Amino acid sequence: MVGPGQRSGQGFASSHSRNQPTANPQVQKLLVANRGEIALRVMRSAREMGISTVAVSSEADRNAPFVRFADEAVLIGPAPSKESYLVVDKLVKVCKDLKVDAVHPGYGFLSENGDFARALEQVGIVFIGPSPEAMKVMGDKLAAKEAVRKFDVPLVPGTEGAVSGVDEAMKVAKTIKFPILIKAAAGGGGKGMRVVEREADLKEGLERAISEAQNAFGDGSVFIEKYVAGPRHIEVQVMADTHGNTCYLFERECSVQRRHQKVVEEAPSAVLTPAMRQRMGEAAVNVARSVNYVGAGTVEFLLDENGDFFFMEMNTRLQVEHPVTEMITGLDLVKLQIRVAEGEKLPFKQEDLRINGHAIEVRVYAEDPANNFLPDIGKLVTYRPPQGLGIRVDDGFEEGMDIPIHYDPMIAKLITHGATREEAIQRMERAIDDYAISGIETTLGFCRFVMGHEAFRSGKYDTHFVRDHFTPAAIDGQDPEEMAAAALVAAALLADREHRPASVPDALSGVSAWKLKRR
Template sequence: MENISQWPFQKVLIANRGEIAVRIIRACRELGLQSVAVYSEVDRQALHVRMADEAYAIGPAAAVQSYLNIDKLLEVARLSGAQAVHPGYGFLAENAQFVEACVQAGLIFVGPSAQAQRTMGEKTAARRTAQAAGVPIVPGAMTDLEDEAQALTLAEQLGYPILLKAAAGGGGKGIRFVRNPDELPAALRTARSEAQNAFGDGRVYIEKAVTPARHIEVQFIADSHGHVVHLGERECSIQRRHQKLIEESPSPVVQPELRERMTSSVLSLVRSINYVNAGTAEFLLGADGHFYFLEINARIQVEHPVTEWCTGIDLVQEQLRIAAGLPLSFTQEEIVLRGAAIECRISAEDPDNHFLPATGTVLVLQEPSGPGVRVDSSLYPGLQVPLFYDPLLSKLIVWGRDRAQAIARMQRALAEYQILGVQTTLPFARWLMQQPRFQAADFSTDFIAEEWGTGTLNTSEPSAPEASSPEQMAAIIGALLAHEEHEQELKRRQPSSDSQTQKSRWLDASRSSGLRRL
């Protein structure tokens, strides 16, 4: 365990929810740090609330009144005595104003500086910075669009198809694919509206659409002592409407020479902006082998576990160490990529109905285990899944000595994974792992549009386990028994209604979890 007695913080406020909050709590606990959770009204019984050393209510279900409320988060830090804040991903993770508010309140922000976030968070500024650092960028505008006429002129110069992209956002929001001039006016209005709703900033810029292409990203991390390293790349091309569904490391098509060129360009860019902490540089890889910079995500990524599997590095713990002022615990020469890892995002969505969000109560839960299997989850039997936030419920990650073994292991783990009571993307993941093109690594970002067809899963396909299969029946029976045992445990340990402080059954008897309301 790290000697944290000399660290500038011993208690960390986690300004997030769901599986990433659970992930950060676990990293804190291994380091000997205390964790403080926050929760909205609908998240009172969430897993991260139960696991943290302390938990505070911060408002109604709407994120703008709770998880996006900077004043309430800072008040929790003051009340709890937290000295540092970890934002996870999403919500305020890439909000420079939040970083500045934390610093002004005397808190250590576990992530890059506000200046680095501003430099990379505004996409056209990031493109200019990347170009100045010698990193190839997608052909397109270096400034935001002023009006429809300018958009039409630039599109003609670039040649269709083109992409309209939100200048201030990420995560696939505010992006529109435009095939011809007739589609552009409506697409521009829609992109601006979506960008405004998602990020409070309706600015849009234009890029040439590189198609077909693969989506490749490079994980990097830097400390305040001048050390900058990369941890290889991830393949993120299995997407639907610019939302990643499956990720893997390493990319099955990136050879050593290409990896060297991509990672060298990333390290050059990171050094040019004095970036400190973890981040990811995203690229498009064209069919001709040329790569183009897209953006830097100035935070930990959803898909970071596949990199952790292949490098043996705990990225969240490294984030905390760097925030404490320590140097990286490894050098570039010590990073060795081993084997192959794949991650499936398991979301509360109905793949049979155009991936529409789903809600409900988790009645039965059987999570897979065994060699090379990891589940980062916010689930437990009895959990009510709300519709107010991102539908991601858990991440199933596997490791194998090579890609073939990783796929076989994922197929086995998906067959074991059972969630009843809430519609999820598990059937889609099972289908995907059986597809010959996926197994042969013959895909681009257009794969789902090409192979999923109408978006309706044919459950007669052998990829989807039959309801009567021994694996599924055993899993369901085991999960039902576990659910019953869990319900009995809840009844035995139910606190009195007038209790203001609950003992956390997830902690040792010597540690308590205070649930407080602001």
């Protein structure tokens, strides 16, 4: 594998021509079509590889850390993403004007947009990701199921196509038995999804799912699956090159969710046996092969109470939670993405990969767990991330910055690694306790609750963790004086570590103890 700062002299192949490699130049200048922590994270790896970086930013982000870190930066529009980060023509023009070789899309925004990848390809710019064709198939849940069915990948019983109306839905439901799950064909993130437990609720559930799907994705197509009770959400990281090599980089457990979206992730899963891990990994590789996949991708599965797993979907991009995979494998997934896009072979075979210890990630959102996890905007009056052995923080904010209302409310990702799962949990508890944030509500308190809960510590939890175990009182019941004292101590300790004065709001007036320091 090429070391940091070095560029490979191997031949290259287009990331969109898996079976017919073409000469593809080394990436010398990379534009990151994203913002915040992921933009900064991609740029750091690129810089280590000796690659010049270009940032694009909206007016809301013009002074953000990722903009200052880049070698070049271009303002591309107003704060709303539909006027900046999502405007393909603007991004392509910047690439051409600055003679960019490649674009890394990060996650979200245009990362799974085949039209964007194709527009870049047409002007000779490498899109660091899979082909537009692979994205199209995997972006449609029905097309994805049809593709993987030929590779004997386990599927949840249900319809093979979109349901045409209530009568067909009723016929299917009676065949596979209630409860059922109605899902948007073009959807994700829990939108256009409805659980129907009895016949009397089917018509309303179907109509609401179709309406949500149409409003969210412009496509009202829905399909029906058997509802899997008490499932665990387990995903497998895959990496594929243009030479026909595909490997799985083990799994991530993502079962702690709110509103069908992940908050806590860990690798490896606490419940998979080596045999189950191999079966699931091989199934993930087959999913990738079903669309001639190239690059980094994630295959998501449901694991039921009997230990059977079923394919859900494939995310054709780098995942938010990729750091836990990096921690247990020692691999830099962004560097691998770039090298694969340049045409290099994967520098390892499946048998070379090993799991090293255990890693946990918690997402630090500007959300109020006590108010149904609603976003909370404001200024980061205090912002001091933790430091120490086995602690990693991927963030894109600094003390004094405002949390913009226009984008996802994630502030940072806090990751810990330990020799064992218990060590990783204990390290995460200490890291959360040391994370000083004031001015806004965050999910740190909720994540601290998760780390201490018996269901999580025992590994016996599923996607209903929040519903079954969490109430606002679980974090609001903290003693205010103890919390305020902890806030002051944490800020002082962190300031001492950094050899600078502690910054704590005057008199603490108007700011709750929990806002001063979330545990």
